[in-house]
Amino acid sequence: MPISRSLTVVGCHAEGEVGDVITGGVLDVPGKTMFDKLVHFETKKDSLRQLLLNEPRGRAAVNTNLVLPPCDPRADAGFLIMESEEYAPMSGSNTICTTTVLLETGMIPMKEPITEVTLDTAAGLVKVIAECEAGKCKSVEFDNVPSFVLELDFKVVVPGIGEVVVDIAYGGMMYVLVDAASLGLAVDNQQSRQLVEVGERIKRATEAAYVPIHPENPGITGFSVIAFTEPLKKEDGCQVAANAVVVSPGRFDRSPCGTGTSARLAVLHARGEIKEGEIFKHRSIIGTEFVSRIRGLTTVGKYPAVLPTVKGRAWITSYKQVVLDSTDPFPEGFRVGDQWHIAPN
Numbered sequence: 001m002p003i004s005r006s007l008t009v010v011g012c013h014a015e016g017e018v019g020d021v022i023t024g025g026v027l028d029v030p031g032k033t034m035f036d037k038l039v040h041f042e043t044k045k046d047s048l049r050q051l052l053l054n055e056p057r058g059r060a061a062v063n064t065n066l067v068l069p070p071c072d073p074r075a076d077a078g079f080l081i082m083e084s085e086e087y088a089p090m091s092g093s094n095t096i097c098t099t100t101v102l103l104e105t106g107m108i109p110m111k112e113p114i115t116e117v118t119l120d121t122a123a124g125l126v127k128v129i130a131e132c133e134a135g136k137c138k139s140v141e142f143d144n145v146p147s148f149v150l151e152l153d154f155k156v157v158v159p160g161i162g163e164v165v166v167d168i169a170y171g172g173m174m175y176v177l178v179d180a181a182s183l184g185l186a187v188d189n190q191q192s193r194q195l196v197e198v199g200e201r202i203k204r205a206t207e208a209a210y211v212p213i214h215p216e217n218p219g220i221t222g223f224s225v226i227a228f229t230e231p232l233k234k235e236d237g238c239q240v241a242a243n244a245v246v247v248s249p250g251r252f253d254r255s256p257c258g259t260g261t262s263a264r265l266a267v268l269h270a271r272g273e274i275k276e277g278e279i280f281k282h283r284s285i286i287g288t289e290f291v292s293r294i295r296g297l298t299t300v301g302k303y304p305a306v307l308p309t310v311k312g313r314a315w316i317t318s319y320k321q322v323v324l325d326s327t328d329p330f331p332e333g334f335r336v337g338d339q340w341h342i343a344p345n
């Protein structure tokens with residue numbers, strides 16, 4: 001078979017969300033920062049993301065992480081996050097998957113009971129604490145980047161729906177957050193189709209009305225995710241809520257979503273609904289959970305910001321050698337509307 005590409009990929013999921021990890025077969029690229037490397041892949045080597053995430057090798061609910069040498073000398077490794085529609089600057093489930101794979105394959109030596117790792121991401125340095133036992137990375141807790149609110153109670157007119165009130169916040173990705181009940185919906189698998197359809201429409205209408213720009217990196221802009229939220233409840237002394245994050249081009253995050261959790265913490269803190277240090281258990285559409293808290297406060301440009309810490313678990317699911325036969329008619333894969341939400345032109 002005339003193979004033109006061969007990639008070593010470790011299959012992994014974090015609380016249900018797939019975050020495969022490329023551990024071999026891709027050379028480093030120039031860049032002073034991981035964001036520079038993100039731009040390099042986005043503009044010059046995006047065929048790699050297409051090959052792995054589009055069918056037949058990928059599917060809509062798959063992310064893939066590329067391990068690269070870090071740019072910051074304080075980091076143990078760098079990684080880029082490939083999602084269906086973008087390279088995410090930062091991602092919770094993908095950080096948990098990448099840490100788990102780095103430790104369980106020995107790319108970074110595992111220390112028991114605690115391994116401390118520093119990862120270089122396109123959003124900046126992320127410190128991670130992994131609980132490890134008998135060769136298993138039992139949990140990963142990461143200190144996410146500063147997260148902040150851009151707008152509270154922003155009104156947007158959505159065609160076919162009317163006026164919708166949303167919050168806009170950054171948690172490592174730019175989020176539109178909307179209360180599910182305000183649309184007559186709930187975080188419920190039975191309502192998946194409506195949540196995805198309505199979510200994509202609200203996200204597109206918000207995009208047309210508001211351009212979010214990160215004050216320290218104007219390259220971080222635009223929306224690719226919308227979070228349907230539910231009100232906080234108290235459970236065993238902790239704040240608890242469910243959420244459903246619709247990831248472009250239109251499917252749920254199967255995990256509670258680490259960047260979405262961080263954006264929600266910024267909104268809750270801005271509304272005085274959660275205090276620094278208070279535990280917030282965030283649950284996904286499939287019932288899995290991230291445990292989070294605000295570990296400190298800061299500012300980002302003109303915005304007050306929180307420092308979120310999020311904890312979750314991941315499991316390796318496979319060891320794959322992904323190849324491309326040079327005669328394959330789909331070197332960048334393909335998408336079909338029955339599995340991919342193909343937005344109207």
Ligand SMILES: O=C(O)[C@H]1NCC[C@@H]1O
Nearest residue numbers: 091092093253257258259
């Ligand atoms: O946990 C997260 O932050 C990620 N999960 C998929 C979409 C986000 O990048």
